[in-house]
Amino acid sequence: MDTTLTLLDLCGAVALLLWGIHMVQTGVQRALGPHLRRLLGVALGNRVKALAAGLGVTALLQSSTATGLMVASFAGAGLVAVVPALAVMLGANIGTTLIVQVLSFDVARAAPVLVLVGVILFRRGATPRTRDLGRVAIGLGLMLMALARLVEVITPYEDVPALRVLLGAVATDRLIALLLGAVLTWAAHASVAVVLLVMSFTQAGVLPLEAGMALVLGANLGSALNPVLEGARDGEAAGRRVALGNLLTRALGCLVALPCLGLIGPHLVTWQPDLSRAVADFHTAFNLVLALIFLPLLDPFAALLRRLVPERIDAHDPGRPIHLDGAALETPPVALGAAGREALRMADVLAEMMGGAGEALTGGDRTKVAQIRRMDDTLDRLNAAIKAYLVRLDPESLSEDDERRVAGLLAFTTNLEHAGDILSRNVMTHAAKRLKRGLAFSAEGKAEVGALLARLSANLSAAGAAFLTEDPRAARRLADEKAVFRDLEARATEAHFRRLREAGRIAGPVPAEATTLYPDLMRDLKRVNDHLVAGAAYPILESRGALRSSRLEAP
The missing domain is CATH 1.20.58.220 (Phosphate transport system protein phou homolog 2; domain 2)
Structure with a gap:
């Protein structure tokens, strides 16, 4: 009976975390969505500005998927080339790590204040934007409460044999950990939630640091899966190229980083003894390194994507122009x-x-x-x-x-x-x-x-x-x-x-x-x-x- 109640408590905390993330995303989109979209459109002139815009927009939205959808719509309409669109996604991947960095510190005491301020803004706000910002504050407060509750639930049970057996395969096999992280992120549609969950498990001692880093790699990979799977069914070729390019950059990064976790872990712990912060730093460093490596290589990478994803001619698509001849x-x-x-x-x-x-x-x-x-x-x-x-x-x-x-x-x-x-x-x-x-x-x-x-x-x-x-x-x-x-x-x-x-x-x-x-x-x-x-x-x-x-x- 105690095990069942604990499992329900754990699932409730995870659900509260996901709901908090959802409230932050929807609140920011409603309050600032048109302005963020306009900012993104203006900054698509070159890859450096595009990367910075992707980072800033995603840091506010806390969803690289939402940023990717904006960029895909621009690309599908022919308003932006593939290179700056890919640069935006590199910046977006860094942007998703910023909230993780903030929540890796001990800020749980701010949760009641954030919820209180959010409720006041939501109930008393004179304008829709004020109420939406109140929704954002409530969402942040719920996220902090959920993380604190996760640690409380996990800590007393870290030595339970069944849990140790369950996580044994994850701790001993990096590939299994990576695949598990990818599947969880694909199912949850939120890499932030999975990374925060991994941080809680690592901080409680349930997971070793190396397994936590492998799960984080999987979370980065899984967050790039949904846009590709959705774009495979429909969508313009340019938008599908952006989604596929984002997946390939992350897959290549995981392929290189996974065998090196044994070397990265000890140096990371020496530099950052706090395991929760170490997981957050690894998450940020992984995406920063990917951006630094791929940003100069986007031109040949875009040429490869154009070969892999050619224009699809669908005579039955009423939204596809048929008379606009480039010649x-x-x-x-x-x-x-x-x-x-x-x-x-x-x-x-x-x-x-x-x-x-x-x-x-x-x-x-x-x-x-x-x-x-x-x-x-x-x-x-x-x-x-x-x-x-x-x-x-x-x-x-x-x-x-x-x-x-x-x-x-x-x-x-x-x-x-x-x-x-x-x-x-x-x-x-x-x-x-x-x-x-x-x-x-x-x-x-x-x-x-x-x-x-x-x-x-x-x-x-x-x-x-x-x-x-x-x-x-x-x-x-x-x-x-x-x-x-x-x-x-x-x-x-x-x-x-x-x-x-x-x-x-x-x-x-x-x-x-x-x-x-x-x-x-x-x-x-x-x-x-x-x-x-x-x-x-x-x-x-x-x-x-x-x-x-x-x-x-x-x-």
Whole structure:
């Protein structure tokens, strides 16, 4: 019975450690995610800056996987080459060791203070960022509590024969220890948690230092497995190269370091007698040495990765551009035509999303919500590919008309993407809420929603035609639709509240969510129409001086 309770206590402490790490990661991502992503994008100009940015971003996120996903998205969109992306991952691997270094000191007494401060910020914070930072403080406090509890649980049982037998194989065979560390990290998706766990076992005397170092090598290897396994199923070739490159650098490092642990251990203990700190120092030194060795070799290493992971042509992938010919960049009019054809593919995807939105809003098919959100990802990928393609045009070879067309392309594709975001994030949220809570529109409401979606589809077709022909008459007709759509939205909202008042007189007060869902939906559909007008009509009218700078009357 005591053994069972102790095992449950140990598992609970590990779970608390994992949950604390999760809270820190999600809190930092919510509070600082866009800023970290922007910082990462700016620093990708050369490998040294990229390494420093990867280190800093990961030190805050405490997840090299999250940093890797950011870099893979940049690489997949063609916004960054493989070399700086690999440099970011080298820095990210160092960044994950910093929290381990901090927690290797005796800072457990700070846990209650961190939790207290975190709860105050989370409960009393006036802004979402303040509450997210409170979540980070709570997560750090939980991590410290979990580590202290691990030591308390392990210490009395370090001489238990069953535990000694279980860890005997790990202590005597470095390869088994490395594989165990890799499997645990792969399963937990958190190398920080596994390294901290190894530090606790080593400090308690349950594991010898050499076995602890082998487990740390396995943790470094395991943290690089998940991005490779996930990228093998889907993902751009550039992103898969970054993930594979990160795995290969760590695998080569483990291959060299594993036989040398017998030599490293005694020198490490002489320099750092505290075994917990020795494990943390080995973890940091391993990643620092890898960065110093591979940073100068990234060019030939990237060439090798391009051979190992060639571009994969998937004709059925709707998010893969099919018209963006790199050879056409030498001839701007041809390249702009290719980008225009790709932009019309975005319009086709958006049209399909509108059709699915109608079914999700008025029918009962829950799968349409997820399907439309996947199509929004397709829009995002096409938009990113078009922008990356246009950036590659030589500015000196562009005429004035070419520059105007580039501006029109960017306006059209950006507004299509924003329209898709509204359909995916806002309109589909309304649809999911309606399905989840069993809400239903009245027959008149369904008719009004259907009419607005039909009008949106017609306006999308008109937007595509205006973008293609650049005809000012088509642009003016589309621009007039903005006022028409505004009036339709106002009339539909007024009719909705009239129906609610009539229903309230008959059946009593109407639920609050029934009064807000429909007007919010009308407003979001109007916003989609606004983006269609802004993306297709306004650039044409503005280039011909037919667009007023303001709707306000002159004072």
